[in-house]
Amino acid sequence: ETGVTQTPRHLVMGMTNKKSLKCEQHLGHNAMYWYKQSAKKPLELMFVYSLEERVENNSVPSRFSPECPNSSHLFLHLHTLQPEDSALYLCASSQEGAAGANVLTFGAGSRLTVL
Amino acid sequence: RKEVEQDPGPFNVPEGATVAFNCTYSNSASQSFFWYRQDCRKEPKLLMSVYSSGNEDGRFTAQLNRASQYISLLIRDSKLSDSATYLCVVNIPGGSGYALNFGKGTSLLVTP
Numbered sequence: 210e211t212g213v214t215q216t217p218r219h220l221v222m223g224m225t226n227k228k229s230l231k232c233e234q235h236l237g238h239n240a241m242y243w244y245k246q247s248a249k250k251p252l253e254l255m256f257v258y259s260l261e262e263r264v265e266n267n268s269v270p271s272r273f274s275p276e277c278p279n280s281s282h283l284f285l286h287l288h289t290l291q292p293e294d295s296a297l298y299l300c301a302s303s304q305e306g307a308a309g310a311n312v313l314t315f316g317a318g319s320r321l322t323v324l
Numbered sequence: 325r326k327e328v329e330q331d332p333g334p335f336n337v338p339e340g341a342t343v344a345f346n347c348t349y350s351n352s353a354s355q356s357f358f359w360y361r362q363d364c365r366k367e368p369k370l371l372m373s374v375y376s377s378g379n380e381d382g383r384f385t386a387q388l389n390r391a392s393q394y395i396s397l398l399i400r401d402s403k404l405s406d407s408a409t410y411l412c413v414v415n416i417p418g419g420s421g422y423a424l425n426f427g428k429g430t431s432l433l434v435t436p
Contacts, residue, residue, distance in 0.1 A: 240422060251328070252368070252411075252426040264420040299367055303422075311356045311415055311424060315367035 211235055213316035215300050221322045222290065230285040230319045232300030241283040242301040242313065243275060252299070258283060259305060290323045297321075327351065330412050330427035338435055341402050345430045347412030348394045356415035357388055359397050361408045362429065368411055371397075402434045 213234045222228050234241060243255040257265035258277040272294075274286040283300055297320050301313040330347045337343045349357075357374035372379065374386040374395050385398040395414075399406055412427040 242422070249428070251428045254423055257420060257422040259420070259422065265422055267423075305422070311422070312358070312370055312373065313368075313424070315369070317367050 213300055213302055213314055215298075215316035215319050217319060218317065219320050219322075221324065222287070223324050224290060224292075226290075227286070227288040229287065230298055230300075230321075232283040232285075232316055234281055234283075234300075234302040234314070234316075236302055236304070236314060238302035238304045238314070239280055240303045240305050241277060241280075242303070243283065243285050244299040244301060244315075246297040246299055246318070247295075255285075287321070290321075292323050295321055295323045327416075327425040328412055328414050328427040330410075330430045332428055332430060334431040334433055336433045336435060337402055339402055339404060341434075342398065342400050343402060343432065344399075345397045345410055345412075345432075346394055347396070347414075347427055347430075348392075349412075349414040349425070350393070351414070351417060352390075352393060353417040354414045355417065356424075357386075357395050358413040358424075359384075359386060359395075360411040360413055360426075362411055363408045371410070399432075402432075404434050404436065407432055407434045 216231045240259045245253045254267045255269045256275040276284040297318045299318045300316040359371040360368040361371045362368040378387045383400045387396045409429040411429045416423040
């Protein structure tokens with residue numbers, strides 16, 4: 210595996226379900242991100258973890274709960290979502306503290322549909 | 325005023341044409357600037373960083389105008405494979421240093 214991999218690629222869930230999105234980066238990067246991409250809107254930053262510590266929480270509702278067990282893995286736990294949460298959820302990683310800081314490598318995304 | 329503004333397009337150009345996109349940003353303290361490319365139903369990928377003195381990568385040229393707070397991307401000799409959405413990205417100064425503002429993107433369609 211190379212780059213940033215996300216699973217599942219597609220997820221359909223009801224509003225009462227609990228599910229999780231998984232992201233794994235194979236680049237040796239030290240920061241990982243969750244972004245939300247909705248139609249006709251710019252990418253919205255949700256969370257950032259640097260060295261497994263959360264450094265950004267961009268006013269995201271508590272029904273989204275991130276987890277970063279180590280520098281290579283990032284999860285987004287979902288519960289009691291709303292239909293307006295349907296979107297493409299993109300994971301990204303970067304190597305901070307070096308040349309090329311703020312340069313993101315994205316995964317292919319998890320397309321979420323909430324019924 | 326939006327943080328990062330781009331003309332959504334679409335820009336429809338014939339193969340071989342030269343096309344330019346502009347992007348304006350609102351925070352004068354921003355220091356890092358990028359162009360990303362996103363193909364339909366795919367993830368964004370870094371096209372190029374934008375440096376103060378301007379920079380070129382093959383057919384692509386990026387320029388930064390700090391006084392007017394805009395960034396441009398010039399594509400020469402357009403190829404069919406250049407068809408994509410081009411995202412302007414600017415860092416948000418202060419805070420954790422990790423936050424970036426993305427524009428909505430400019431859609432380019434290169435036709436035969």
